[in-house]
Amino acid sequence: MTPPWARIPQPEAAPAETRSYDLVKEFVIALVAVLVLTLAGAAVFGAPDDKPVTLAAWAKADPNDFTATALSELDGSSDTAGYGAPYNTAAPGQKIGPVGLQKAAGVRHPVDTAKDFVLAPLANAPQTPDVAAALAQYQSATPDQQAAWDKAYSDALTAANDDPALVLPDTGGPVPVLLKQLLAQASSGSLDGALLSQGGFYQSDYTKPLLFLADGGYLSGRADAKHLSGDQWGMMNETGNYPGQAWLWLYTFWYQISPFNHSDNADALIWGLMAVLTLGFILIPFIPGVRSIPRYVPVYRLIWRDHYRRQLER
Amino acid sequence: MATPHTFAVAMASVDLNRPGHYLHWGVILISVANLVVIGIMILLFVLALVLPFPKGRGRG
Amino acid sequence: MSADITPGSVPSEGVEAGGWTGAVRRGAVRAFPPDKLLPDRQPSYVASWIYVFGVLTLAALAVVIGTGCVLALKGPGWWHVSSTGRYVNALHLWSVELFMAFMVIHLWGKFFMAAWRGRRAMTWITGAVAFTASVGTAFTGYLTQQNFDSQWISTQAKDGLNSVGIGAFFNVLDFGQMLMWHIVLLPLALVGLTVWHVLLVRHRGVVPPIPLLTAGDAPEGDPAAEAGDEGGGS
Numbered sequence: 057m058t059p060p061w062a063r064i065p066q067p068e069a070a071p072a073e074t075r076s077y078d079l080v081k082e083f084v085i086a087l088v089a090v091l092v093l094t095l096a097g098a099a100v101f102g103a104p105d106d107k108p109v110t111l112a113a114w115a116k117a118d119p120n121d122f123t124a125t126a127l128s129e130l131d132g133s134s135d136t137a138g139y140g141a142p143y144n145t146a147a148p149g150q151k152i153g154p155v156g157l158q159k160a161a162g163v164r165h166p167v168d169t170a171k172d173f174v175l176a177p178l179a180n181a182p183q184t185p186d187v188a189a190a191l192a193q194y195q196s197a198t199p200d201q202q203a204a205w206d207k208a209y210s211d212a213l214t215a216a217n218d219d220p221a222l223v224l225p226d227t228g229g230p231v232p233v234l235l236k237q238l239l240a241q242a243s244s245g246s247l248d249g250a251l252l253s254q255g256g257f258y259q260s261d262y263t264k265p266l267l268f269l270a271d272g273g274y275l276s277g278r279a280d281a282k283h284l285s286g287d288q289w290g291m292m293n294e295t296g297n298y299p300g301q302a303w304l305w306l307y308t309f310w311y312q313i314s315p316f317n318h319s320d321n322a323d324a325l326i327w328g329l330m331a332v333l334t335l336g337f338i339l340i341p342f343i344p345g346v347r348s349i350p351r352y353v354p355v356y357r358l359i360w361r362d363h364y365r366r367q368l369e370r
Numbered sequence: 371m372a373t374p375h376t377f378a379v380a381m382a383s384v385d386l387n388r389p390g391h392y393l394h395w396g397v398i399l400i401s402v403a404n405l406v407v408i409g410i411m412i413l414l415f416v417l418a419l420v421l422p423f424p425k426g427r428g429r430g
Numbered sequence: 431m432s433a434d435i436t437p438g439s440v441p442s443e444g445v446e447a448g449g450w451t452g453a454v455r456r457g458a459v460r461a462f463p464p465d466k467l468l469p470d471r472q473p474s475y476v477a478s479w480i481y482v483f484g485v486l487t488l489a490a491l492a493v494v495i496g497t498g499c500v501l502a503l504k505g506p507g508w509w510h511v512s513s514t515g516r517y518v519n520a521l522h523l524w525s526v527e528l529f530m531a532f533m534v535i536h537l538w539g540k541f542f543m544a545a546w547r548g549r550r551a552m553t554w555i556t557g558a559v560a561f562t563a564s565v566g567t568a569f570t571g572y573l574t575q576q577n578f579d580s581q582w583i584s585t586q587a588k589d590g591l592n593s594v595g596i597g598a599f600f601n602v603l604d605f606g607q608m609l610m611w612h613i614v615l616l617p618l619a620l621v622g623l624t625v626w627h628v629l630l631v632r633h634r635g636v637v638p639p640i641p642l643l644t645a646g647d648a649p650e651g652d653p654a655a656e657a658g659d660e661g662g663g664s
Contacts, residue, residue, distance in 0.1 A: 061641060064548035068635065071473035079468060086482070086489035090528055094493055097527075098520035102382030105510060105519075106578035142598035150593040161595030260606025267603070270585035279582045283390055286586060289399050295579055297386040299403040301572065303530055303565055312397050323593035338558040341546035351640065355542035358419045360639040363475040367642075382520075407531065415535050418479040425477070 061351055106295045111265060114274040115242035120218040122242060123235050125272035127213065129169040131206035134271040137169040150324035158324065165263055173268050174238055177250045187237045190230035205229035286311050467632055475639050483536035490529035491624065495617065497522040506576060506609060526568055533561060545637045553630040560623040567620055570612035573602055
């Protein structure tokens with residue numbers, strides 16, 4: 057039921073008093089005003105354009121982080137390798153209660169991190185005999201042998217604080233040789249192109265290079281320095297001193313508080329919550345209580361004060 | 371003569387590409403830029419409510 | 431043809447002439463007689479600056495689309511390599527900021543006016559959905575900048591979208607897909623919603639003022655309540 061104060065008898069009576077006004081002229085004035093503000097704002101403030109990170113830049117700036125990440129792609133311990141849908145079946149994905157929408161959507165963008173990020177780029181480039189031999193050795197080994205090499209090198213690298221130079225020779229079989237060559241390919245810039253063009257000559261899908269970048273610490277370190285991280289309300293923010301997407305405030309707010317800030321299902325739960333709130337926002341006219349706020353927070357008395365004054369005078 | 375190119379070059383007289391300034395109150399961490407935008411919006415809303423509207427002129 | 435209309439003749443009242451076309455024409459003219467579609471008079475109670483934010487939002491949307499078209503002329507890479515392109519990109523950014531700001535202020539005003547009264551729920555709904563669509567359109571814009579910001583936003587946003595299965599079909603890491611959503615699909619949806627929203631305002635008219643509180647005005651849901659009717663009484 058519509059609350060009594062909100063009822064308007066239908067068909068609506070024509071307004072008691074009208075005055076003339078110019079709709080088209082009003083739009084033109086608004087357009088000119090917006091144009092002036094836009095031209096001036098753009099001239100004074102410009103727009104941000106921080107250069108994108110490349111695999112090459114990452115490999116050169118932080119080769120140890122690159123190598124450690126490449127190893128995690130090879131041995132399946134990276135975020136992408138263990139992600140689940142839509143990239144692979146390694147994990148069940150997030151749930152809202154019992155409902156697992158992530159898994160239900162399926163593997164629509166398959167990524168095999170060991171093959172796509174490490175072995176294929178190495179195989180597709182001309183290699184020196186020692187690298188070619190290491191690659192052949194690794195690819196012809198059993199999965200158990202590969203896992204053993206991966207683990208041996210991973211343990212050693214961790215103990216050496218991610219510095220390959222400090223790892224004893226012959227640790228991890230062919231793995232160190234492969235990763236060193238991948239680092240060289242990355243530093244030279246050829247890995248950026250190789251990952252992008254795996255699907256063919258023309259590409260507009262950056263899924264693979266972006267996933268690889270995001271698995272490492274270089275991209276996230278740069279973002280954190282610019283206040284863009286998730287626990288920094290990052291979604292609302294923009295690089296430098298530019299305003300960002302301030303309208304995302306409620307979405308990003310939930311990530312800052314309990315229980316979401318320590319839940320494995322945070323993303324799914326927050327999306328579910330925001331879906332409910334958005335639906336509520338769209339359907340405000342039908343929600344008792346909320347739809348009555350305008351009556352009890354009487355901003356309307358300011359808006360229509362001239363009208364009320366004239367009414368009382370009559 | 372002012373060409374689009376020279377005009378564009380003259381732009382960005384306020385350089386917003388420096389490291390951002392942030393305000394931190396408890397769980398709230400907000401950029402000065404966003405705060406300014408939100409502040410201006412609230413100000414415009416309040417002004418729209420309280421500023422007298424000229425009688426007899428067409429607005430809608 | 432169901433009826434034979436000679437060119438130049440006018441069908442008489444009550445005659446169902448013109449087939450589907452005639453029916454659409456009659457329906458359109460009934461819903462939007464020309465002086466309702468483009469009126470030159472307004473109710474006297476439309477007397478507050480809060481009312482200008484609707485048209486400001488429309489004007490800002492026009493500038494957003496116009497600047498977007500200029501960017502489209504030279505393609506998505508232009509603004510990274512040209513100072514003119516960089517300026518046009520800045521125009522697009524600041525017109526979007528103005529659009530979102532004016533729209534939200536318009537929303538605040540309409541909420542406090544309870545502008546959904548008098549069979550105007552669809553006006554509120556189309557506006558609210560348009561707001562949501564705008565957030566999505568802006569978001570795909572940020573994704574397709576092809577700079578550091580896009581890299582970061584896309585790799586972060588993917589987790590939220592993947593967690594509820596949307597990411598499998600809407601891949602924020604796919605620049606090509608995101609660009610086409612940003613410049614084709616979402617603007618079409620947004621403009622469609624906006625047109626619908628504005629036509630609803632023209633069709634129903636501007637919502638009348640909330641009646642002033644009277645004695646006997648009861649809280650939400652009390653069927654015995656007697657509040658002031660709309661009309662002249664307060």
